[in-house]
Amino acid sequence: MEEYKFYMMRYGEPGAVWKDLESDFPGLRYKECTGLNSYGEPTNMYSEDFAETSKAEVYVSSTPAHKQTTIKLTLIFLEDDTKNDKSYRDFMAFIAGSKIAYRDTARKRKVLMYLSGATEPKSDTLYGQKYKEVTFTFKNVYGHSFGYDETFPNE
DSSP, rough: OOOOOOOEEEESSSTTTOOEEEHSEEEEEEEEEETTTTTOBBBBBBEEETTTTSSSEEESSOOOOBOOOOEEEEEEEEEEEETTTHHHHHHHHHHHOOOEEEEEETTTEEEEEOOSSSSOOOOEEEETEEEEEEEEEEEETTTOOEEEEEEOOOO
């Protein structure tokens, strides 16, 4: 079975590099990501209805544009007595206050997003291992994802 990798980068910062989430944040484990393949409502069109006709006048731009979509990334942070919640704190510092590029080898997709919601860690213990489960809510800047190696359009 192929081993999947999950990467993030602080987008647009000088010297920014892709970080492997499970390697660069010890104790972090990927659980799920929803909304990665969603497309936002099209915004590159305009329609107008007139009372004297049943046909709408419609303008569609040649450049596709979409409203932002929501991406939810759920991660597990394993805890031990020496590190406590260091990986969680380090990860929060990494994603806060910046646009984040995310890509993974499971879906071979890439998005540009920013943290848009509060986090509420749920703590639990499984087979004696303490952990935090955290769902992070992001907004997808472009309203859709790109191919794994595609570049983002110029901003």
